Amino acid sequence: MAGRLEGKVVIITGAARGQGLAEVQRFRAEGAHVVAGDVLDHDGMYLDVTSEESWAAIVSAAVDAHGRIDVLVNNAGVRALAPVQDMPRAEFQRVLDINLIGPLLGIQAVVPHMPRGSSIVNVSSLNGLASTANSAAYSTSKFGLRGLTKSAALDLGPLGIRVNAILPGVIRTPMIENVLEGREEQLASGLPLGRIGEPADIASAALFLASDDSVWVSGQDFVIDGGQTASTPRL
Ligand SMILES: NC(=O)c1ccc[n+]([C@@H]2O[C@H](COP(=O)([O-])OP(=O)(O)OC[C@H]3O[C@@H](n4cnc5c(N)ncnc54)[C@H](O)[C@@H]3O)[C@@H](O)[C@H]2O)c1
Numbered sequence: 001m002a003g004r005l006e007g008k009v010v011i012i013t014g015a016a017r018g019q020g021l022a023e024v025q026r027f028r029a030e031g032a033h034v035v036a037g038d039v040l041d042h043d044g045m046y047l048d049v050t051s052e053e054s055w056a057a058i059v060s061a062a063v064d065a066h067g068r069i070d071v072l073v074n075n076a077g078v079r080a081l082a083p084v085q086d087m088p089r090a091e092f093q094r095v096l097d098i099n100l101i102g103p104l105l106g107i108q109a110v111v112p113h114m115p116r117g118s119s120i121v122n123v124s125s126l127n128g129l130a131s132t133a134n135s136a137a138y139s140t141s142k143f144g145l146r147g148l149t150k151s152a153a154l155d156l157g158p159l160g161i162r163v164n165a166i167l168p169g170v171i172r173t174p175m176i177e178n179v180l181e182g183r184e185e186q187l188a189s190g191l192p193l194g195r196i197g198e199p200a201d202i203a204s205a206a207l208f209l210a211s212d213d214s215v216w217v218s219g220q221d222f223v224i225d226g227g228q229t230a231s232t233p234r235l
Pocket residue numbers: 013014015016017018019020037038039040047048049050075076077078098123124125126167168169170171172173174175176
């Protein structure tokens with residue numbers, strides 16, 4: 001049986017580990033040609049999402065090999081923690097550059113090579129819906145990415161390109177290893193579905209948005225959080 005991404009050409013950023021790696025594996029299993037990019041050493045290409053030159057190189061590699069790009073997953077991201085009053089400007093800027101400007105540069109680099117029917121998936125966060133303490137830079141970047149998603153969906157709709165955002169909840173990846181240490185049970189018990197998320201849970205959502213199954217979906221936020229945001233404080 002043909003995979004749900006049979007023959008599609010896909011670029012995934014932040015693909016060395018965590019959710020990005022799970023997406024690479026799932027998308028390949030569904031028949032996609034995946035070009036994986038990361039700043040870390042990995043089984044893919046070097047890509048620094050903050051660099052136009054780096055984007056040009058990965059886009060050239062994909063287009064030289066396959067002639068077009070059907071899907072971009074803007075997954076790369078970093079977190080930096082500090083109270084807003086102490087957040088150094090350079091650190092705030094670094095997080096915005098990677099989490100928000102990176103996806104913008106990615107969109108600008110791939111769109112000229114995208115045929116009608118293509119899809120862009122931006123990985124935001126529950127921190128793009130509401131914040132947590134010490135997360136000014138991260139939260140600002142993830143709120144911004146939702147705005148970029150909606151705006152890009154409007155501009156690219158006439159070109160036949162869909163743009164959506166995924167907002168993951170608590171997902172077991174290296175990014176939050178230290179958060180989970182000793183607290184996993186407590187965090188899991190607070191979620192309606194009783195467990196924290198796995199990278200594969202996000203890869204499934206990304207697959208839906210990347211594939212033709214979501215052919216009439218654009219500009220939307222997909223919250224994948226085990227039910228975390230279904231609740232309001234009990235009175
Ligand atoms: N883990 C969670 O609980 C969680 C929750 C909500 C959202 N997210 C978001 O999910 C996405 C994936 O994160 P993850 O949880 O897999 O974390 P992770 O830290 O395991 O993976 C992030 C990857 O991005 C790469 N990266 C960082 N800077 C880069 C750059 N300049 N260019 C290219 N790659 C770069 C890293 O090297 C790393 O491989 C991120 O955007 C993150 O903000 C994660």
